[in-house]
Amino acid sequence: MEELTRLPVWFWLILFPVLIAQSTWLFIDARKRDSIPWFWGIWGLVHFPMPLVFYFIFVRSGWFGRGRRGRKRS
Numbered sequence: 001m002e003e004l005t006r007l008p009v010w011f012w013l014i015l016f017p018v019l020i021a022q023s024t025w026l027f028i029d030a031r032k033r034d035s036i037p038w039f040w041g042i043w044g045l046v047h048f049p050m051p052l053v054f055y056f057i058f059v060r061s062g063w064f065g066r067g068r069r070g071r072k073r074s
Contacts, residue, residue, distance in 0.1 A: 015048075019044070019045055019046070019048055022044045022045075022048060022049075022051065022052060023041050023042070023044035023045035024041070024044075025044075026040040026041055026043075026044040026051060026052070026055055027040060027041030027044070029055075029059075029060075030055070030059065033059060035059045040055055040059075
């Protein structure tokens with residue numbers, strides 16, 4: 001617990017806006033893509049930078065698609 005008290009004040013002042021910006025962007029982008037926006041928003045609010053990494057891998061790359069919606073059946 002002593003490690004947290006050794007971090008400078010500027011670190012904490014920068015961390016909060018970074019987490020808010022990341023969470024907001026993840027939520028808005030996930031809502032556009034119908035990909036569980038509340039999950040990405042909350043996760044982005046409590047961690048950095050892993051939510052961004054996983055979001056780009058799973059959602060933006062299309063690795064996990066939205067199923068067969070929008071595809072024509074033959």
